[in-house]
Amino acid sequence: MKKASGWIKSILLILLALFFLSPIYIIFVNSFKDRQELYENALSLPESFSFQYYIEAMEKMNFVSALLNSLYVTIVSVIFIVVLSSMTAWMLVRTNNKLSTFIFMTFIATMLIPFQTLMMPLMQFISTITQDLGIPMYNTHEGLIYMNIGFHSALSVFLYHGFIKSIPITLEEAATIDGASKFGVFWRIIFPMLKPITATVMILNVISIWNDFLLPSLTLIDKGLRTIPLSTFYFFGEFTIQWNLAMAGLTLTIIPVIIFYALAQKHIIKGIGEGAVK
Template identity: 45%
Template sequence: MIAQNKAKTYGFILLGLLLSIIWFYPFYLVIVNSFKTKAEIFVNTLSFPSEGTLANYPEAFTALDFIQSFINSVIITVVSIFLICICTSMAAYALSRRQGKTSSIIYFIFAICMLIPFQSIMIPLVSIFGSFDMLNRAGLMIMYLGLGSSLAVFLYFGALRGIPKALDEAAIIDGCNRFQVYRYIILPMLKPTTVTVIVLNAIWFWNDYLLPSLVINKEGLYTIPLKMFYFFGEYSKQWHLALAALVIGIIPIIVVYMFLQKYIIKGISDGAVK
């Protein structure tokens, strides 16, 4: 029995190591090749650089117009996430505290919308926003609010099911109105779920290329993923600069994830329907 348990343990460890290698392998290729010249990348993609160079990074930084692209990405990501967290947490709070068919139907609509692929609605969505002259930054943030609301409401609703209504009643007896109950009692208790919503959506918005490419049409508003397209011309592809730019672009979101990762698992478990 002991031997079988050890064999299972070693088997899980080996499987974990194998999955880790498979998961980290693309990152290895990106980082290693970002220090190579364009010619060396095509000679041997898998090896370490024979003569590593840092010249790709300042050139990619300049070509990306990184400061402006970074600011655009930050504005879109932060404002979109703020709108999602405020609107969906209030919506989930209202739905969780009102028992009835209407609330159940609205929650069901939010949940079922998670199954709708964006590709099936992107053309009519962009056409409608374009007809109202609501493209570029403002339109993109509103679209993100709509597209990100389903999962956020689902997570918040599940977390709120674990918060007893007696807290609301006690606060109301003490003189709080509904908004004050939400602001000072409920919202702080939803911190793990809020952090989970922030991280999941930040990764999506920061790395998204498809939707911004359909909505943003002004040069000064381009995000980092859109500026990355600069390295892939019709007749040439500057892989050495693209990979360096990719490393520069993913550093901010990795830093955010590292600071907030301890809340993610708790937030997702709290968001499960209890």
């Protein structure tokens, strides 16, 4: 009976894996086809595996520049989000008064507001900051990074807040008695203990920022500043869609994410395991 149950679970897991992998398969096989072959049978293997559409897609979407732009925006944004969110959550947990509770609930409330409702106020805010204060928020990577920090910090603070509450305050008190400053207590005692939740925060934010299309489309105009999602959108025109080139471009977009998971897999599993134990 147990053996039969194990076989059923294995079959269901295989079917589930095939279901989730099928879009990747469709994108990959169609990236090698011309339009006619793609329209005739989108599910079949290509007649020949030629990289000509990849080369053409890389040239048209300016792939190297877009890749570097995405890496810069994602890495810098995630670093600031991790540092600022962890410190904010720690202070809110350890302060523990009505003001800190109000601030934390404000962070929670912002998570309930759809981004679409903020688009017009956001553009007006960007225009005001740029024109009146001279701070370059529009059509710059730095402006996009600043907005990423703002929009992604709420969830990160929420995750850190719940994790830090489980850390005994006696560790910090002992470090303070030994002469450590608040800054030293956080970076030497608390932050190393946040590795499991930091892994989760980084993964969620890397995926979200890397794949984000809407916010960069509102703020980045120059072709040289575009991130990978914006560059891929080049193939989806108003009247025509270059499906074969779009598939090649999407495959190129997926590859960095797959590499990220392959390199971080051990840390992801370890972080999830330690977080569960915590």
